Amino acid sequence: MALVEIRNVRKVYRREAEEVPVLDGLSLEVAEGDYVALMGPSGSGKTTLLNLIGGIDQPTSGDVVVGGTQLAGLGTKQLARWRARNIGFIFQLYNLIPVLTAQQNVELPLLLVRMSPKERRERAQHALDIVGLKDRLKHYPRQLSGGQEQRVAIARALVSDPAVLLADEPTGDLDRKSAAEILTLLGRLNQEFKKTIVMVTHDPHAAERAHRTLHLDKGVLSN
Amino acid sequence: MNLFSLVLVSLGRNKRRTILTMLSVVVALFLFCALRGVLDTLDASIKVSSEARLVTRNAISLIFPLPLSYRERLTAIPGVKSVAHANWFGGRDPVDPGNFYAQFAVDAPNYLPMYTSDIEIVAADRPQVETPVPPGIDPKLASFISERDACVVGERLFKRMKWKLGQQVPVSGTIFPGTWTFTIRAVYHAKNPAFGEEAMLFHWKYLSEKGMNGQGIVGWYVLELADPARAGDVIRSVDAMYANSAASTRTETERAFQAGFVSMYGNVPFLIGVIGLAVVFAILLVAANTMMMATRERTSEFGVMKTLGFDDGTIFRVVLAEAAIITLGGGALGALLAKLVIEGSGFNAGGLLPPMTVGWATVATGIGIAVLMGATSGLVPAWQASRLKIVEALRRPE
Numbered sequence: 107m108a109l110v111e112i113r114n115v116r117k118v119y120r121r122e123a124e125e126v127p128v129l130d131g132l133s134l135e136v137a138e139g140d141y142v143a144l145m146g147p148s149g150s151g152k153t154t155l156l157n158l159i160g161g162i163d164q165p166t167s168g169d170v171v172v173g174g175t176q177l178a179g180l181g182t183k184q185l186a187r188w189r190a191r192n193i194g195f196i197f198q199l200y201n202l203i204p205v206l207t208a209q210q211n212v213e214l215p216l217l218l219v220r221m222s223p224k225e226r227r228e229r230a231q232h233a234l235d236i237v238g239l240k241d242r243l244k245h246y247p248r249q250l251s252g253g254q255e256q257r258v259a260i261a262r263a264l265v266s267d268p269a270v271l272l273a274d275e276p277t278g279d280l281d282r283k284s285a286a287e288i289l290t291l292l293g294r295l296n297q298e299f300k301k302t303i304v305m306v307t308h309d310p311h312a313a314e315r316a317h318r319t320l321h322l323d324k325g326v327l328s329n
Numbered sequence: 330m331n332l333f334s335l336v337l338v339s340l341g342r343n344k345r346r347t348i349l350t351m352l353s354v355v356v357a358l359f360l361f362c363a364l365r366g367v368l369d370t371l372d373a374s375i376k377v378s379s380e381a382r383l384v385t386r387n388a389i390s391l392i393f394p395l396p397l398s399y400r401e402r403l404t405a406i407p408g409v410k411s412v413a414h415a416n417w418f419g420g421r422d423p424v425d426p427g428n429f430y431a432q433f434a435v436d437a438p439n440y441l442p443m444y445t446s447d448i449e450i451v452a453a454d455r456p457q458v459e460t461p462v463p464p465g466i467d468p469k470l471a472s473f474i475s476e477r478d479a480c481v482v483g484e485r486l487f488k489r490m491k492w493k494l495g496q497q498v499p500v501s502g503t504i505f506p507g508t509w510t511f512t513i514r515a516v517y518h519a520k521n522p523a524f525g526e527e528a529m530l531f532h533w534k535y536l537s538e539k540g541m542n543g544q545g546i547v548g549w550y551v552l553e554l555a556d557p558a559r560a561g562d563v564i565r566s567v568d569a570m571y572a573n574s575a576a577s578t579r580t581e582t583e584r585a586f587q588a589g590f591v592s593m594y595g596n597v598p599f600l601i602g603v604i605g606l607a608v609v610f611a612i613l614l615v616a617a618n619t620m621m622m623a624t625r626e627r628t629s630e631f632g633v634m635k636t637l638g639f640d641d642g643t644i645f646r647v648v649l650a651e652a653a654i655i656t657l658g659g660g661a662l663g664a665l666l667a668k669l670v671i672e673g674s675g676f677n678a679g680g681l682l683p684p685m686t687v688g689w690a691t692v693a694t695g696i697g698i699a700v701l702m703g704a705t706s707g708l709v710p711a712w713q714a715s716r717l718k719i720v721e722a723l724r725r726p727e
Contacts, residue, residue: 162636162719183640190638197723201633205342210330215637217332226330262637 108135109269109302110159115168117154117325128154129165130325138269141296141303143316150322152306153274159304160193160272161185173269190218194263194301196273200255202247208234208258209243215266233261236299237291253284260291264299271295273305277312289315332643336650343623347655350619354659354699355666357612362667362695364605366687368598373522373686382443383552383560384586385567388577395576397537397545403552406566408559413439414547416536420500420509430486431528432500434536437474438463443553447524451484453515454494473514477535480511483526484518485675485684498529505540525684551583609698617706620652624710631714632722645715652707653700660699664692 117129128151136142144152157163158170161177170177173192180188202211212230221229234240237257247255256276263271273292277285293315295301305316313319321328330338340347385403387393394416403412418432435441442465453469460475462468473479482492492498492513500509511531519526537543552567554560560582567580624631631644639647668687676685 157720160636183642186635186638186640189636195636197633201629201723203630203633205338206330206335210338213330214335214634217330217335218638218643223331266638 109138109173110134110136110304111169111171112158113169115158115165115170117151117158118166128325131168132325132327134320134327136302136304138302139296139300141317142305143313143319144304144306144322145308145313145319146322151325152322155322156272156274156304156306159270160195161189190215190266192268192270194266194268194271196256196259196263196271196276198275198278200247200259202255202258204247207244207246208239208250211247211258212261212265215262219266229265233265234258236264237261251284252280253287256280256284256288257291260288264295269302271301271303273303275306275308277307277309285309285312332647336647336654339647340651340654346619346623350616351655351659353612353615354656354702355663357608358660358663358695358699359667360608361605361698362664362687362691363671364601365691365694366667366671366685367601369688369691370685371598380560380582380584381554381557382583383554383563383580384583385550385552385578385580386548388579391549393576394546394548395550395578397547399550399571402570403550403567406563408555408563410553410555411439411443413443413551414533414549415440415551416533416548417504418502418536419504420502423499423501423508433528433530434533435530436533437530438466440551441466441470443551447519447521448517449520450515451518452494470515476512476514477532478511479514480529480531481515481517482513482529484516485526486529487513487516502540505536509539522684609702613702613706616652616656616702617709620706620710624648624714628717628722631717632719635717635719635722641715645711648711648714649704649707652710653703656699656703656706657696660702661696664695664699667695668692
């Protein structure tokens with residue numbers, strides 16, 4: 107059974123009186139442990155699809171089912187709780203909180219879980235250890251390189267042990283070397299930690315690391 | 330880390346802005362409490378007065394005198410235990426005219442026993458010869474009682490002027506012209522702080538002989554009652570007795586008299602209250618604007634937090650807590666600072682009022698207003714942050 111099921115999803119944005127269709131009757135299945143790369147030109151609906159899978163946006167019609175949960179049936183608060191448990195987000199621009207240290211940034215999602223401060227700290231340190239930043243716990247984002255910031259962001263996505271990692275152009279803002287390191291890390295998370303990964307990318311080298319690549323154009327998927 | 334430390338860390342994001350906003354709240358609440366302190370002080374000046382004493386003054390105005398001859402008839406009124414009289418002297422320090430303190434000429438043998446529960450003598454010169462004191466007078470005042478130009482001064486005034494017992498103090502008369510010299514023979518301490526310690530009391534007889542050519546005119550009479558419950562009867566009797574005389578009287582309880590004195594300030598207390606609230610309202614707008622700016626700058630950050638699973642309610646509470654810490658912290662600091670600074674200064678309008686005070690009720694009101702400011706200034710930004718749509722928030726640039 108697929109971990110992510112998208113059935114006949116339409117997404118239409120409204121710009122004043124005008125309707126802008128972004129996804130047009132899209133269906134997709136992602137199996138548990140899969141690593142999918144989503145490619146396509148700008149405005150093709152890649153990020154929108156990622157947002158729908160992550161429950162931060164709702165489809166105009168159709169079903170989004172992740173881990174057996176029909177997302178349309180969840181209220182705002184339930185969706186927030188569901189995201190905290192099931193989804194890890196990795197952004198192109200890392201989106202770390204600048205006033206928090208690396209460890210505090212990673213602890214952030216754990217504030218929503220009943221957990222002792224000690225356990226929270228230990229889990230954050232473990233996640234940072236996995237991404238190879240155990241020696242940067244007390245560093246602020248401004249004291250880290252782009253690659254290191256992205257690794258902190260990956261640790262933050264990882265710390266609550268979600269089944270699915272959604273990465274929106276995770277190497278888009280990095281140099282070639284850092285990008286390669288991040289892609290290696292994502293591959294390791296998929297193979298070693300069995301994380302299901304859906305990654306939006308413009309980079310064919312990044313897409314090569316995935317198990318399969320899907321192309322999205324004008325809201326329609328093709329292999 | 331927990332949610333509270335997250336709030337504190339967020340406040341440290343722009344330290345200068347946070348500190349300046351907090352300082353503006355400190356200043357607003359300081360001003361509010363200081364201004365309210367004026368009202369507290371006026372209230373305290375009423376509280377020092379007693380319901381068991383009446384004050385009889387000229388019906389036209391306090392500045393018109395009454396004849397000394399009224400004294401005998403006032404003493405004879407049923408229910409009156411004793412009668413004393415006093416005058417406002419209104420002198421100035423000849424060396425430093427800006428150094429104002431109150432001077433009262435009092436009928437000491439009758440006046441001082443009425444206030445034994447309010448003041449006590451803490452220092453006094455010994456008389457050169459043993460002198461008996463009238464009943465009810467502290468024996469330590471023997472020297473003061475026996476000397477025509479002696480005076481008793483408040484402890485605070487005594488210390489402020491660095492006077493010594495036995496020292497001769499010159500005073501320039503304004504209502505009663507000439508240079509007057511008083512010898513300090515005793516120092517009083519106000520057991521009731523509202524009585525104040527910045528006044529000089531001297532013998533009415535000395536004023537009468539030197540300043541009025543022996544004329545018997547007094548500023549007001551103080552009537553001590555045998556039974557406060559009969560105050561109404563006594564008031565009616567006194568005023569009826571002199572209703573058709575050249576100097577008709579107005580009699581009221583000492584508390585009402587003091588309240589009337591305070592009411593001479595007219596709408597000033599009201600204005601003070603309004604100014605205080607206006608200051609607070611202005612700062613409220615500043616705080617609200619700052620909070621909104623700070624929230625707007627963090628739009629994408631709230632988007633990220635929501636993506637991570639923070640629900641609307643948690644975001645609302647985090648933003649509201651930030652506003653509350655700024656306003657509550659600043660407000661409490663301002664209110665307590667007002668109490669410490671104002672009361673520490675001991676300002677008392679030259680003895681006309683008790684030492685200026687900022688009551689705990691005013692401090693509590695100030696803190697209450699700070700809480701309200703926090704809620705009001707934080708409500709809109711907290712609501713806006715909680716209602717942010719994640720997709721739009723993430724799209725918006727920092």
